Amino acid sequence: MSFGQGGPPSQWDPWKPHSQQEPWNSGGGSQTPDWAALAEASEARNRRRRLLMIGGGALATVAIGAAVAVAVVSADGGDPAAKQPSSQLPATAGLPSSPAAPSFEPTSAPPPLDPKDFIASKKKDKAPLSPQTLFPGTQLTMGDTVYKKGPTADTTNCASAAERTLPKILTDNDCTRLIRVTYTKDGVAVTVGVAVFDTEAQATRAKEQADQKSIVRALSGGGVKAFCSGAVCRSTTNAYGRYAYFTLAGFTNGKDVTTKDTAVFATGDDLAEFTFRQIRRRGEAQASAAANE
Numbered sequence: 380m381s382f383g384q385g386g387p388p389s390q391w392d393p394w395k396p397h398s399q400q401e402p403w404n405s406g407g408g409s410q411t412p413d414w415a416a417l418a419e420a421s422e423a424r425n426r427r428r429r430l431l432m433i434g435g436g437a438l439a440t441v442a443i444g445a446a447v448a449v450a451v452v453s454a455d456g457g458d459p460a461a462k463q464p465s466s467q468l469p470a471t472a473g474l475p476s477s478p479a480a481p482s483f484e485p486t487s488a489p490p491p492l493d494p495k496d497f498i499a500s501k502k503k504d505k506a507p508l509s510p511q512t513l514f515p516g517t518q519l520t521m522g523d524t525v526y527k528k529g530p531t532a533d534t535t536n537c538a539s540a541a542e543r544t545l546p547k548i549l550t551d552n553d554c555t556r557l558i559r560v561t562y563t564k565d566g567v568a569v570t571v572g573v574a575v576f577d578t579e580a581q582a583t584r585a586k587e588q589a590d591q592k593s594i595v596r597a598l599s600g601g602g603v604k605a606f607c608s609g610a611v612c613r614s615t616t617n618a619y620g621r622y623a624y625f626t627l628a629g630f631t632n633g634k635d636v637t638t639k640d641t642a643v644f645a646t647g648d649d650l651a652e653f654t655f656r657q658i659r660r661r662g663e664a665q666a667s668a669a670a671n672e
Contacts, residue, residue, distance in 0.1 A: 382386065443453050494662030498620030499579040506665050509533065513573060514560045521649040527560040529568070530562050530601040537574055545593035545625070549574055552585040554623075561598045561648060567608045569628035570598045571654050576621045586618035595625040604631045611635035613643055615651050624654045636660045 497503045506512075510531035519526045537554035538546035549557070556575040561568055573596030576582045594614045597607040606612070612629030613636045628647035629636050636643045 385403050438455070438571060448570050492666040494659065494666040495620055496662070497669070498622065498658060498664035500621060500660040501577040504621060504661070504665070506661055508556075508558075508575070508661075510558050510560055513558060513654070514571075519562055519650075519653060521653060524645075524649065526562040526563065526564050526646070526649070529563055529603040530598055531561075532559040532598055533557075534545070540572060542594050542596050543592040544590055545595065548585050548588045548593060552576060552581045552588075554581075557595075559595065559598045561603055562646075563603055563631065564646060565642065566631050567628065567643050567646050568597070568599075568603055568631050569626055569650050570595055570607075571650050572596075572625045572627075573654060573658075573670075574623045574625070576623070579621050582618045582621050582623045585623045586616055589616040589623075593625075594627050597627050597629070606631045609633070611637075613640075613647055615647055617655065619655055619658050622650065624658070626651050626654075 407617070463609055498591070510533050514528065514531065517528050517529060534538065534540055535556050537549040537557040540557045541549055554574045554576055558573045558575070559570055561570045563569075574582070574585065576585070593616060594607075594612075596614075597605070599605040607627055607629040610629055610633050612626075612627050615626045616622055626647045628643045628650075630640075630643070
């Protein structure tokens with residue numbers, strides 16, 4: 380059975396719209412379709428569809444990424460503080476601070492011990508006492524002046540080491556001990572006498588009762604000539620703690636001391652000052668030892 384005769388068969392263009400296709404029987408040609416051409420066209424359409432799907436997927440991915448980016452930006456933009464300039468942010472003082480350090484109640488150290496308390500009575504004054512502890516060494520330096528140490532003496536019979544009005548004063552106030560030492564320099568000699576009592580009140584009373592005739596007995600020997608046995612000498616009296624101390628200064632040649640003899644006065648004053656320092660050091664040493672116990 381024949382569908383026609385004549386000219387070449389019409390060609391099917393897969394890219395043309397149906398209305399523009401040539402009819403299969405145009406020109407009286409055969410109406411049998413070209414199956415190879417149709418298969419090729421179908422394959423072309425399938426390749427194009429796949430390309431469109433791949434391209435669309437990529438565009439969708441880009442779109443999703445953009446949406447996420449917009450969402451992130453939008454989330455940041457939703458924080459009012461993020462939109463404010465730094466000058467509008469709260470100052471450091473407005474931000475929470477770190478916890479404060481724990482505070483402790485102030486503690487007060489105990490008051491320092493008073494050195495004088497340790498030499499005010501026999502009960503607390505327990506340090507060793509002797510001519511050597513009060514007057515150590517073989518010489519004494521006061522400023523630029525050096526005094527040579529002479530003989531020493533120590534007795535519990537206080538009246539025997541004193542003269543004139545002083546023996547009675549020492550006895551009445553219960554003097555328990557009298558330590559003496561003599562220093563010399565350039566023909567001037569001075570004897571220091573330290574009277575020891577049980578209490579500060581007794582020593583103070585002995586000092587107050589003493590007068591110009593209350594003198595310690597000059598101590599000679601050991602190369603020191605006798606002095607102040609009949610001549611006028613210069614004497615001093617003082618007290619600190621439970622100690623009363625006396626000085627007697629004069630010339631070793633028996634000459635009387637006058638107000639013009641400044642060397643004698645200076646010697647007596649130096650030895651009185653040194654004796655006071657030694658007694659005070661006793662108190663300081665005992666106070667320091669008690670504080671470290």
